[in-house]
Amino acid sequence: MARSQKKPRPAGPPSARLLSRTLKTTFGLDHLREGQQAVIERVLAGRDTLAVMPTGAGKSLCYQLPALLIEGRTVVVSPLIALMKDQCDKLAQQGVAAVQVNSALDGTESREALAAVADGTARIVFTTPEQLANAGFREQLQQHPIGLLVVDEAHCVSQWGHDFRPAYLEIADAAQALGRPTLLALTATATDEVTRDICQQLAIPAAGVFNTGVYRPNLHYTVELVTDDTHKLERLKALLVGLEGSGIVYCATVKAAEAVHEALLLARESVALYHGRLKADERRAAQDAFMEGRARVMVATNAFGLGIDKPDTRFVLHWQMPAGLDAYYQESGRAGRDGEPATCTLLFLQRDKAVQQFFMAGRYPGLDELDALYAELLRAPGQTLAQLVERLDIPRTKLQVAVSLLRRLRIVGSDADGQLRLLKETLDSQTLHRLASEYQARRENDRAKLEQMVDYAQSGHCRWRVLLQHLEGEASPGDCGTCDTCRRLAQHQAELKRESAAA
Template sequence: MQATANQSGKSGKHIQRLLRTVFGVTRLRAGQQDVIDSVLAGRDTLAIMPTGSGKSLCYQLPAALLPGATLVVSPLISLMKDQLEKLHELGITAVQLNSSLSRTEEDEAIARISQGGRLIIFCTPERLASPDFLSLLASAPPSLVVIDEAHCISQWGHDFRPAYLEIAAALRALGRPPVLALTATATGEVIDDIDTQLEARKLQVINTGIYRANLRYRVIQVTNAGEKQDEVLRLLRETAGVGIVYAATVKAVEDLAARLAELGESVTCYHGKLAARERKHNQDLFMNGERRIMVATNAFGMGIDKPDTRFVIHLQVPANLEAYYQESGRAGRDGLPADCTLLYFQEDKRVQQFFLAKHYPTAEEVAAIVAAAQTLPATFAFAALASSLPEFSDGHLKVCLKLLKDGKLLRQDRKLGYRLTAPSSATPSYAQLAQIYVDKQERDKQALEQMVAYAQSGLCRWKLLLDYFGDAGDFERCCTCDNCLSPPALAAPISLDEFPPAPAEAPPPAPAPQIAVGSRVRVPRYQIGTVLSVAGDQVTIAFPENTTRTFMAEFVVPA
């Protein structure tokens, strides 16, 4: 099934000609070249590339060279539509299969897929799990399968989506063609989980880094909800161009959008509780430039490609730094400067804590699923199991089945049927399987604490993000974020008159006392505060009235 560039008879000159004449690109970037070479060599590849770095070209160019179809699994119908239109403008044959199509449109797409040959097929992960769709592809299996937004396949990813768990079984049903997984962010844990869930063969990981020099990050501390609203209005009036304001709840989105509209701002909104037609209409208003401001929950985001977005404002802290990077990264895709602002109010942490209180599988639920499966035929379909367990949602049931598959208590065949396997001495208990998600909840809590620490830190914002993703290297500072431009320790300079001069023959200073997070400390000219974080020689302290400042450790003493 693997095809190399040489086997396809495609020379470097032919690739360069395709780049110029079809894609309008004079040369590939280093990361793109590496990914395309890996794909054309038939390797399973994970490409971690920042937003706006040209991930789409990494499959579009191979699709023009490989003999068969390229199947692109995408999480959002709106993203498929956008990609499809761009490919048609380039003269590249592409079709989509999803729930937005009319019966006639779906029949036409199926007919084109049935013809086989070179084309790009877009589908959702739910469609890929359909036996009918797999049967359609079976006569001419794809030469390449692309998994877009691949972090969704990982239980440690910030946007875990159970439908992605069916992808490995679908790949086996298609004869296991080479896979290209694409994402803008992935921690080491997420990379390992993507590797496992895809059942990859020596996964080639190509990580070009997350740094985007044109994004200017800042955090504005606010002390109450009213001050936050005032700051949003000020930012929107002082910032030119179009942008997105993210809020954590539907109510916050609707309230802010209504207030902005009353004040005469050019605004629309987007959230999951709007009807599909209204969501599409509002998205089109923003994407077409008919509205300057989009107020939205994180339902508006993945795959949104509006290159001239000049700002992204977060009304509340997101759940973790992955989500924050992805959402803020929708700014400045054209490479021009853009502002990414987080309004931090300590009480907003509670909103994310509420969202983190999810219901994950319990040992009792896993046992109930096994008991139900034992009453079914030896090989059973998901629908049959779901009908015997009406108290389980499809998503929750798929997560439980994933646990059983990971524990080697269940396997899935090429036709997507399930079969229980006999336990062995090494088989984990149901309690051990359920503990995986107890651990996930704890990780989610830690991730929220890291997000809060970012908001309260006095260090370079980009340095903090790069450290989190293990991508810092020798990076020191961006020189464009709020903390670089106005270091908090220097924001309120301390008069040297407050410190008596040292005598000429002063003994060496005593070592500074150890400062622990959570301890009470004092700083000259300030009241007693509580230590929030310690990073090297910088200490971030919370003072009364919700004021947060960062100081050099030498000025901080225990209270």
């Protein structure tokens, strides 16, 4: 087994002149934004950092610029393959040696990427948390020093976050195996609770948290109440006719995305489709069509969008509500990244709440499922996750959460081939009960978040005020003046003034 490389010694932060020259020659920028400056300076000084910055604030530059200036390569962990492709394409255009390593690559692409990892020519390596958990891949990364480990979409680390991914729980262990390089975690959404959890999971000190705020005045929020799916489709078509530029229509399920896509094709809309069940080449073609402007509208599940940089996206429409306000802010925030006005509309149908309730029911394992998993590994060690899915009557998502938790607690271990074995031959029922009760608390947390999403849709208050109250723990000092409720109130007040003047 390859030995872990030591963390490269900081050679001292680069000069302001070198930083400025690299920023200009590679990225074509004259200056950094306010939030970027502080984060980049801290990373270059070798200090672990969590940056909470709104969508469109330039989070990617916070690791791309340091990656060219520090000793050692940079490894970027991302939850979505679409993000890696987008980032790699842009970096290649800028002359930066970047590769992606994930399950969507074909044989030739995978061999070329792994060769660049092995020989050290890849300056930036993008990968998924699942890939990073693979011992064989980590051994390849260990062949050359790593100066920076980036955890993008870091809210996925938190089990209290809106988009928790079980594989993210293993990043802390991977960081140790890679020599504990400087760590930069990035997210656009993190409540105080989620921020604390991220810092605890990744051992980031409280002083390393930078939160630049989430308010974006160019985003104009609207909710339309609809009575049924037929009414909803009529409104969607009408909205698309009235909206200029390109945009995204988000659906909560693959079935809904396919149905909406077909309906818009019949309406002669310029539209593409993206969801996780499509083949890799189909997803790539859809993404390219949208990014290059050949498709005006992208109909997608939340598999599309994290980190996708299409600054001129003028609208984001939600066909179904997401699981909570964190997710809604994240997804709607993909509009208007160029700073120009953009529209964010939720088509609210009360019964759509049941879709998210269905997802919640299959998210966390209970006591019986944890017990069944432990008993199966005790009976037949060496099984992979796929084999366990076949042998146990437990949904894959629940099994993945349970396995990740038991690995993190050193109850279960795995080899390079993903074969799982118990590290503890006995496990008392009290420990299992404690684990199950923790997940019960998370179920209750998810239910509360869904109710907040419904309250937002039905609220008569400023949309931004409601969002900021949730995301930052305090309401904005004033109403935004641009959301539907603010415009409605302004119109009502204007009518009262006219009536008063007429009287």
